[in-house]
Amino acid sequence: MTYCVGMLLKDGLVMLSDSRTNAGVDNIATFRKMTIWSHPEERVLCLMSSGNLAVAQAVTNYLDEGLEPDGERLTSVPTMFRAAQLVGKAVRAVYEADGQSLEAKEPGAFNIAFLLGGQIKGGEPRLYQIYAAGNFIQATESTPFFQIGEHKYGKPILDRALSYDTDLRAAAKLALISMDSTLRSNLSVGLPLDLLIVRRDSFAAETRRSIDENDPYFREIRQRWSSSLREAIATLPNVPY
Template sequence: MTYCVAMRLRAGLLFASDSRTNAGVDQIATFRKMNVFEQPGERLVTLLTAGNLATTQSVISLLRQRAGKEGRHLMNLTSMYDVAELVGRTLKEVVARDSEGNGQLNQGVDFGGNFIVGGQIKGEVPRIFHVYPQGNFIEATEDTPYLQIGESKYGKPIIDRVIDFDSSLAEATKCALISFDSTIRSNLSVGLPIDMLLYRTDSFAPAEPHRITKDDPYFTTISQGWGGGLKRVFEQLPDEDWFK
């Protein structure tokens, strides 16, 4: 499984992904699920991936292989909407290619993948999209300024409670780490390290992803502080004895 989240705030963008892949609990590996296409000063495009690893790797490889060549590609499209559409189309191309002509061999195999596609292209505001396995996609708005793919439920309540469009990037960082911490505790198939990328609106600065391992001092502070804080809040809430 996988857990990825992206937030689109007034201040900028946050992308975060775990890096565990598994085919059964005894076949676990670490793969980066964050892919950055950038031209500092002009565009930043980030893709987070979930689902069939063969499919998502192929989509990224094709997008990278075609970038800079002739035709429409990730480095010359003029809107993030067109980028999301291209990712969706490439996803459909890969699934069609890989699932074709296998007959019975395909039985039970899910070739699908989900992508979060986000970034900023000069002339536009920052935008984030969720591209579905069918190749269609939705965009996050100010009302719901975040998107998740993969194992999203455990880490959703905290985002719903504390994040809105006017949250700062520091708050977003803190919230994303708590969201990952809750997910990692509850689901073995989501694991460290976490890749995190922060982008300030209109900066077009070179991307500097952080890789957060289990020894990361800030992650440790947040994880322990959150766990301890929750227990304190829990203990301070009053009891009600319904036996009386």
């Protein structure tokens, strides 16, 4: 399983992914689910995946090496919309190559989802969720975050506290709190995490960090969040009836 969250905010983008991959509880490995393509002062794109790892890696390879017939890559597409289309095309190319065999072996095995966030010079920052069929939706001011993978445990806190106007570093804190709830409730989501913060019109990663269990900030947040929650609960009155 996986948990990835992407946020499109007025000041830019926040992307966070875990790195646990499993094919059953006795076959667990660490694979980064975040890939970044950037060119200074011109573009930064970040792709996160959940689902079948072989499909995700094949898509990423197509995006790196270029997709036939015209060899389009994420480093060359002119807009974020075209970037999302290219990811969709790559998903369809992998489906064409492997989909039938996968589905014949196990129905539903062609199971993949992506979040693509970024900004390309001349355009706005954009965040897309791309489905297994290669189609996609775009985040807006009223729905400023997307989640893929094990999304439910970490959704309530985002529903309550995140808005388009949230400051980038406060939003990254919320993403980490949301991840912490998921890590606690689902064993198949695991450290280390990959965090990317992109400020609008900077066309570069402002923060790009791998966070493991020894990260002092993440440790502090986890501990203080737990104790804050317990305190908040304690101050609420018990059921009076």
